[in-house]
Amino acid sequence: MSEHSVTSKGITRESVSLLHLLKLAIPGGEMSQQKTNLTRRQLIQKLAFGLLWLSGLAAVAILLAVVGYVVVQGAKVVDLEFLTTAPAGGLAASDVGGMSTTVVSTVYLVFWTIFIAGPLGVLAAIYLVEYAEEVEGQSGLIPILVSVVRFAVEVLAGVPSIIFGLFGYALFVSAKGLGWSFSLGSAAVTGAALVLPVIIRASEEAISAVPRSYREGSLALGATKWQTTWKVVLPAAAPGVITGIVLSVGRVVSETAVFFVTFGGTVRAPDTVFDLSSPGRSMALHVYYLAMETRAFDKAMGTGAVLIITIILINLLINVVSRRLTARLGGR
Amino acid sequence: MRRIIDRGVRYVLFLSALVSIFVVFLILLFTLREGLPAFQEIGVVNMLTGTVWRPQQGELGILSMVAGSILVTFGAIALGVPLSLGGAIFLAEVAPSQVREVVRPAVELLAGIPSVVYGLFGMVVLVPMVRNLFSVPGNTGFGLASASMVLAVMVLPTITNIAEDAIRAVPKEYREGSLALGATRWQTIISVTLPAARSGIIAAIILGVGRALGETMAMIMVIGNSIRMPRPLGSNPLTLFLSQARTLTGNVAVEIKYATGLHEDALFATGVVLFVLIMLVNGSARALVQRRSA
Numbered sequence: 001m002s003e004h005s006v007t008s009k010g011i012t013r014e015s016v017s018l019l020h021l022l023k024l025a026i027p028g029g030e031m032s033q034q035k036t037n038l039t040r041r042q043l044i045q046k047l048a049f050g051l052l053w054l055s056g057l058a059a060v061a062i063l064l065a066v067v068g069y070v071v072v073q074g075a076k077v078v079d080l081e082f083l084t085t086a087p088a089g090g091l092a093a094s095d096v097g098g099m100s101t102t103v104v105s106t107v108y109l110v111f112w113t114i115f116i117a118g119p120l121g122v123l124a125a126i127y128l129v130e131y132a133e134e135v136e137g138q139s140g141l142i143p144i145l146v147s148v149v150r151f152a153v154e155v156l157a158g159v160p161s162i163i164f165g166l167f168g169y170a171l172f173v174s175a176k177g178l179g180w181s182f183s184l185g186s187a188a189v190t191g192a193a194l195v196l197p198v199i200i201r202a203s204e205e206a207i208s209a210v211p212r213s214y215r216e217g218s219l220a221l222g223a224t225k226w227q228t229t230w231k232v233v234l235p236a237a238a239p240g241v242i243t244g245i246v247l248s249v250g251r252v253v254s255e256t257a258v259f260f261v262t263f264g265g266t267v268r269a270p271d272t273v274f275d276l277s278s279p280g281r282s283m284a285l286h287v288y289y290l291a292m293e294t295r296a297f298d299k300a301m302g303t304g305a306v307l308i309i310t311i312i313l314i315n316l317l318i319n320v321v322s323r324r325l326t327a328r329l330g331g332r
Numbered sequence: 333m334r335r336i337i338d339r340g341v342r343y344v345l346f347l348s349a350l351v352s353i354f355v356v357f358l359i360l361l362f363t364l365r366e367g368l369p370a371f372q373e374i375g376v377v378n379m380l381t382g383t384v385w386r387p388q389q390g391e392l393g394i395l396s397m398v399a400g401s402i403l404v405t406f407g408a409i410a411l412g413v414p415l416s417l418g419g420a421i422f423l424a425e426v427a428p429s430q431v432r433e434v435v436r437p438a439v440e441l442l443a444g445i446p447s448v449v450y451g452l453f454g455m456v457v458l459v460p461m462v463r464n465l466f467s468v469p470g471n472t473g474f475g476l477a478s479a480s481m482v483l484a485v486m487v488l489p490t491i492t493n494i495a496e497d498a499i500r501a502v503p504k505e506y507r508e509g510s511l512a513l514g515a516t517r518w519q520t521i522i523s524v525t526l527p528a529a530r531s532g533i534i535a536a537i538i539l540g541v542g543r544a545l546g547e548t549m550a551m552i553m554v555i556g557n558s559i560r561m562p563r564p565l566g567s568n569p570l571t572l573f574l575s576q577a578r579t580l581t582g583n584v585a586v587e588i589k590y591a592t593g594l595h596e597d598a599l600f601a602t603g604v605v606l607f608v609l610i611m612l613v614n615g616s617a618r619a620l621v622q623r624r625s626a
Contacts, residue, residue, distance in 0.1 A: 041516045041518075041519065042516060044516075044518060045516045045517060045518035045519075048518045048521075048522075049426055049517075049518065051418060052418050052421055052422040052425075052426050053422065053426070054418070055414070055415050055416075055417075055418025055419050055422060056418065056419050056422030056423060056426070056427055056431070056435050057435070058415055058418075058419070059415075059419050059435060059438050059439050059442060059488060059492070060434060060435055060438040062442065062485055062488075063438045063441055063442050063445075066445065066449070066450070066453050066485075067441075067445070069453060069457065070449060070452070070453060073456075119348075120348050120351050121348075123344065123345050123348035123349075124345070124348040124349040124351065124352065126345055127345035127346055127348060127349040128349060131342060131345055131346070132349075142346075145350065145353070146349070148353055149349045149350065149352050149353055152352040152353045152355070152356040153352050154618070155356050155611070156352060156355060156356060158542060158610060158611075158614040159359065159546075159607070159610065160545070160546025160547070160548070160581060160606065160610060161546065161548065162546070162548045162581045162584050162585055162603070162606070163359065163363065163546075163603055163606065163607055163610075164359070165584075165585070165588075166362075166363055166584060166588065166599075166600060166603045167358060167359040167362050167363060169588060170362040170363070170365070170366055170600070171358060171362050176366075177362070193355045193359075196351070196352065196355065197352070200352065224334045224335065224337075224338040225338055226337060226338045226341040226342075227334065227338075250444055253446070254444065254445070254446030254447070254448075254449075255446075256446065256447060256448045256548075256549040257447075257548035257549050257581070257585055260549070260585055261585060261588055261589060284446050284448050285448075287446075287448040287449065287452055288448050288451070288549060288553070291448075291451070291452050291455055291553060292552070292553060297452075297455075297456055300452055301452065301456070304446075304448070304449045304452050307446055307448075307449060308445060308446075308449060311441075311444045311445060311446065312441065314444070315437070315440065315441055315444055319437070
């Protein structure tokens with residue numbers, strides 16, 4: 001930790017000493033000292049702002065480089081056949097096979113994680129925003145539990161995904177736990193734990209953004225607290241809540257480490273969405289296996305391109321929804 | 333009737349909220365239950381200071397992985413922080429709003445790109461580049477340098493977003509006062525705004541460190557996964573970064589699927605070490621932010 005604070009201070013110090021050096025380097029006559037001083041300061045500002053522009057635009061450049069490269073390379077192999085053919089699997093067949101079953105597995109996985117974590121997360125957020133303040137500040141067990149819940153959500157949000165993976169492996173996959181082995185079920189419940197804090201945080205934010213007057217109006221008309229929450233607060237917060245859920249979909253689609261140790265990796269998809277005991281391979285896992293085991297980099301690029309485009313579409317969806325949210329709250 | 337529903341609902345909501353505690357509890361329970369036997373059997377000190385990882389021979393020292401994680405995180409921070417902070421200052425203070433509306437979504441999208449895609453890009457583009465750029469014997473391209481570059485991009489959104497918020501949170505009056513005294517905008521930024529936002533910026537960097545320590549798949553794909561202690565390849569000490577390495581996260585992910593017995597326990601213990609590291613890092617960031625708001 002100290003190491004990094006030193007780094008950040010070092011930057012400031014470096015820029016300051018650069019400033020001094022520049023001051024020394026540019027000689028100023030005493031007559032027009034004030035004027036040259038100003039020019040010098042403006043020159044330094046131009047220089048500094050130039051660097052800031054560069055680092056700001058670097059983010060865009062990096063994005064374009066990564067997305068551009070993967071999509072252009074991937075486009076060489078992606079066609080309807082690639083999307084609708086099952087992967088061949090194994091080490092020999094790097095030139096045959098597509099990615100169809102991995103799309104199916106991903107969809108099943110997204111369905112279950114959201115089915116589990118969505119309602120739980122939204123209900124927890126409702127409690128934390130609408131009900132917890134009644135008990136907070138009081139003594140007793142419930143207020144303590146509420147603050148522990150808040151802490152737990154924060155801890156979960158910071159835990160690296162491989163730790164979720166380890167937990168899922170020990171609890172669901174391993175014979176020493178529930179013994180579900182590598183399966184859609186193990187992966188789905190572990191994935192749900194992973195996205196739970198994402199959904200709780202986004203929903204909390206959305207629900208607390210609903211103006212107090214909405215609630216007061218409803219309560220004044222004689223509605224109970226739950227009727228108010230269900231019929232007034234939640235509809236008003238819906239775009240924000242949906243944003244959180246869509247964000248979680250993106251998280252599940254792109255997550256690899258958790259599913260690497262819980263989902264198995266077989267190229268065959270589970271037969272149906274209810275086939276919870278079968279293993280499978282999500283799109284992100286497919287990229288990993290193609291690159292690391294099959295060494296079929298062209299197919300990996302193709303799958304990666306489909307993955308990136310999915311993520312871009314999800315981000316666009318989030319932008320549209322959150323625009324609507326701002327418009328709605330600003331408009332009324 | 334409405335009252336009864338009202339009361340019932342309250343309990344359902346409360347129980348849903350408790351699920352988070354339950355999950356944290358289960359994570360602790362299961363990683364510790366499997367990890368503690370390894371600590372007992374091998375000894376915490378032996379495990380943390382042992383540089384030999386040969387599970388078949390029962391030698392389970394994880395110092396090389398600790399070193400790998402720390403070195404790659406250091407590399408990512410050294411490369412990523414100037415870029416991220418520059419980006420944050422740019423977004424908060426300099427960028428015209430039209431430019432900001434392009435850069436900010438770009439940063440968001442960088443955060444959304446799956447880590448396997450970064451890993452794939454690293455394998456196909458960065459690794460050959462590093463291999464061809466530095467002609468040092470034993471340089472395969474896979475190693476700390478490539479991994480640091482990939483990781484620098486992955487921590488960029490975290491640091492940029494949080495640091496930008498911290499800079500924006502500095503009251504307008506500070507800037508106005510400085511500008512009114514005749515300081516240029518740059519002087520204002522460097523000597524007023526940034527010092528005022530310092531704790532938030534440091535918290536942003538610390539959270540970036542946490543993010544870097546936790547990254548798994550992209551690291552496995554580009555770092556080479558050697559179990560040996562990272563070492564300089566040539567006489568120049570900087571060639572240390574051309575060395576292959578393995579991270580704590582990678583150690584867990586690569587071996588857990590086939591490990592049994594004490595080996596498996598040692599992998600869970602690796603997870604415990606990682607968990608403790610991350611909690612320390614994130615906790616210090618939280619403490620910093622809370623001290624600021626207090």
